[in-house]
Amino acid sequence: xxxxxxxxxxxxxxxxxxxxxxxxxxxxxxxxxxxxxxxxxxxxxxxxxxxxxxxxxxxxxxxxxxxxxxxxxxxxxxxxxxxxxxxxxxxxxxxxxxxxxxxxxxxxxxxxxxxxxxxxxxxxxxxxxxxxxxxxxxxxxxxxxxxxxxxxxxxxxxxxxxxxxxxxxxxxxxxxxxxxxxxxxxxxxxxxxxxxxxxxxxxxxxxxxxxxxxxxxxxxxxxxxxxxxxxxxxxxxxxxxxxxxxxxxxxxxxxxxxxxxxxxxxxxxxxxxxxxxxxxxxxxxxxxxxxxxxxxxxxxxxxxxxxxxxxxxxxxxxxxxxxxxxxxxxxxxxxxxxxxxxxxxxxxxxxxxxxxxxxxxxxxxxxxxx
Ligand code: AMP
Numbered sequence: 232x233x234x235x236x237x238x239x240x241x242x243x244x245x246x247x248x249x250x251x252x253x254x255x256x257x258x259x260x261x262x263x264x265x266x267x268x269x270x271x272x273x274x275x276x277x278x279x280x281x282x283x284x285x286x287x288x289x290x291x292x293x294x295x296x297x298x299x300x301x302x303x304x305x306x307x308x309x310x311x312x313x314x315x316x317x318x319x320x321x322x323x324x325x326x327x328x329x330x331x332x333x334x335x336x337x338x339x340x341x342x343x344x345x346x347x348x349x350x351x352x353x354x355x356x357x358x359x360x361x362x363x364x365x366x367x368x369x370x371x372x373x374x375x376x377x378x379x380x381x382x383x384x385x386x387x388x389x390x391x392x393x394x395x396x397x398x399x400x401x402x403x404x405x406x407x408x409x410x411x412x413x414x415x416x417x418x419x420x421x422x423x424x425x426x427x428x429x430x431x432x433x434x435x436x437x438x439x440x441x442x443x444x445x446x447x448x449x450x451x452x453x454x455x456x457x458x459x460x461x462x463x464x465x466x467x468x469x470x471x472x473x474x475x476x477x478x479x480x481x482x483x484x485x486x487x488x489x490x491x492x493x494x495x496x497x498x499x500x501x502x503x504x505x506x507x508x509x510x511x512x513x514x515x516x517x518x519x520x521x522x523x524x525x526x527x528x529x530x531x532x533x534x535x536x537x538x539x540x541x542x543x544x545x546x547x548x549x550x551x552x553x554x555x556x557x558x559x560x561x562x563x564x565x566x567x568x569x570x571x572x573x574x575x576x577x578x579x580x581x582x583x584x585x586x587x588x589x590x591x592x593x594x595x596x597x598x599x600x601x
Contacts, residue, residue: 232253232254232255232256232290232291232517233255233256233257233258233288233289233290234246234250234255234256234257234258234289234290234291234292234293234513234516235257235258235259235260235285235286235288235289235290235291235292235293235311236257236258236259236260236268236271236292236293236294236295237259237260237262237292237293237294237295237296237299237304237307238259238260238261238294238295238296238299239259239260239261239266239267239268239273239295240266240267240268240295240296240556241267241268241556241558241565242295242296242492242493243257243259243268243270243271243295244267244268244269244270244556244557245493245498245501245509245554246293246295246493246509246512246513247268247270247271248270248509249501249507249509249510249512249513250509250510250513253510253513253514253517253519255513255517256271256272257270257271257272258271258272258273258274258285258288258289259271259272259273259274260274260276260281260282260285261273261274261275261276262276262277262279262299262303263277264277267556267557267558269556269557272288279303282303282306282307286307286310286311289311290311291311291312291313291314291516291517292307292311292312292313292314293313293314293315293470293512293516294313294320294491294492295492295493296492297319297320297323297324297490297491297492298324298370299320299324301317301320301321301324304317304320305317314418314469314470314515314516315466315468315469315470315472315491315492316466316467316468316469318466319466319468319472319491320491322466322491323488323489323490323491324369325368325369326366326367326368326369326371326399326488327345327368327397327399329488329489330343330399332462332465333486336458336461336462336465337461338458338461338462338486339483339484339485339486340401340485340486340487341401341402341403341404341477341485341487342359342401342402343359343399343400343401343402344358344359344399344400345368345397345398345399345400346365346397346398346399346400347396347397347398348390349386349387349390349391352365352380352386352387352389352390352398352400353383353386353387355400356380356382356383356385356386356400357383359400359401359402360402361380361381361382361383361403362379362380362381362403363379363380363400363401363402363403364377364378364379364380364400364401364403365377365378365379365380365389365390365393365398365399365400365401366393366398366399366400366401367393367395367397367398368395368397368398368399369395369397370395375435376393376395377393377435378392378393379403380400404477404479404485405479405480406477406478406479406485407478407479407480407599408429408430408477408478408598408599409429409430409431409432409475409476409477409478409487410427410428410429410430410444410455410475410476410477410478410484411427411428411430411440411473411474411475411476411494411496411497412424412425412427412452412455412456412458412459412473412474412476413425413428413471413472413473413474413494413496413497413500413508414456414459414460414463414471414472414474415470415471415472415508415511415512415514415515415521415524416463416464416468416469416470416472416515417469417514417515417518417519417520417521418469418515418516418518419518420464421521422460422463422464423511423521423522423523423524424452424455424456424459424460424524425442425497425500425504425508425524425526426442426443426444426447426452426524426525426526427442427443427444427447427451427452427455428440428441428442428444428496428497428499429441429442429444429598429599429600430475430496431594431596431597431598433594436534436536436563437495437496437534438533438534438536438593438594438596439531439532439533439534439583439596439598440495440496440497440498440499440531440532441499441529441530441531441532441579441583441598442499442503442526442529442530442531443526443529444599444600445529445576445600446599446600448482450482451478451482451484454484455474455476455484458474458476458484458486459472459474462474462489468491469515469516470491470492470512470515470516471492471493471494471497471508471511471512471515472489472490472491473489473490473492473493473494473496473497474486474488474489475487475488475489475490475496492512493508493509493512494508495532495534495565495568496532498532498554498568498570499530499531499532499570500524500530501552501554501570502527502530502552502570502572503526503527503528503529503530503570503572504523504524504525504526504527504530505522505523505524505525505527506521506522506523506524510522511524527572528572528573528574529572529573529574529575529576529579530570530571530572530579531570531571531579531582531583532568532569532570532571533568533569533570533571533583533586533587533590533593533596534565534567534568535555535565535566535567535568535569535590536563536564536565536566536592536593537560537561537562537563537564537566537591537592538560538566538590538591538592539555539560539566539567540569540586540589540590540591541589542555544589545569545586545589545590548569548571548582548585548586549582550571550572550573550582551569551570551571551582551586552569552570552571552572553567553569554567554568554569554570555567569586571583571586576600580596580598580601583596584596
């Protein structure tokens with residue numbers, strides 16, 4: 232099976248690494264001109280001239296990046312199976328569509344308003360009460376295109392700085408922690424769920440993901456499973472879906488956003504789960520049985536951002552697994568991650584601290600349950 236992947240970054244690279252044991256081959260279609268997968272057959276196609284060549288090579292198509300032109304994905308669907316579908320992309324690349332879907336399925340979200348002028352933004356800030364987070368409805372990721380507004384008088388400046396015709400304004404959630412749920416749906420409709428992860432972000436960028444959480448009530452995992460199952464079934468989805476949520480002090484969950492793909496908060500599964508998110512995505516899209524999602528041990532993923540650490544020092548940590556993406560250093564760029572495993576959460580936290588000290592600029596890890 233030759234799998235076509237739209238996008239050619241580290242997620243595609245890790246999909247390929249998981250697919251070789253299944254005798255899959257990979258052809259990447261990069262529309263940005265900056266592929267970094269460094270594996271498989273990479274086709275750079277910035278002017279959409281090589282689509283026919285790409286389609287001739289592949290048996291089915293998936294993607295590792297959702298900011299793709301929907302008409303392109305719809306055109307591909309005319310020729311080859313695409314999993315997940317273009318409908319999932321259409322919804323996930325627009326925060327307004329995403330929130331409307333959450334509302335329709337009864338998945339709670341922070342209170343929000345949609346605005347299309349500086350004046351409407353200021354009115355929304357007054358209605359929702361401060362602080363709020365304003366986000367562009369499209370093209371935002373990793374905290375880009377966002378502003379926290381603390382008083383209505385800041386609305387005009389936030390409107391100018393985000394510089395986008397349509398914004399979503401959300402009440403600022405006083406969360407206990409940020410969490411994510413990753414689930415996989417097969418072609419036959421079977422769904423499996425990974426244990427939820429606690430995610431630590433700094434400046435909108437994920438730094439640490441830890442799973443399973445030692446103090447997570449089983450009822451909260453069940454609630455998250457129910458929310459993501461509703462999304463998967465509604466979209467008749469095939470593959471891995473990620474839902475990011477805020478856990479509030481009363482134990483409730485509020486949906487923030489979803490990603491129609493393997494996700495950074497699931498990288499711990501490469502070493503920490505019986506079957507990784509990458510392998511399970513490939514199994515799902517090929518109609519193979521889904522693998523066990525259980526955690527082998529408490530696990531934590533540490534992102535390496537901007538500057539590499541010294542591999543030899545990182546690998547001195549017992550049960551540390553370094554996954555490098557073979558990219559050049561640049562501020563804010565995801566270059567690698569380290570997966571750490573330990574028999575207890577106390578030992579795991581010790582390892583995470585040790586690892587963080589070896590990484591230039593890594594923030595001090597502090598989890599909600601410590
Ligand atoms: P997003 O791009 O929507 O995932 O936002 C990036 C980060 O900003 C999140 O991971 C949170 O840390 C923070 N954030 C976004 N929306 C809210 C909100 N409504 N309340 C509190 N923090 C938020």
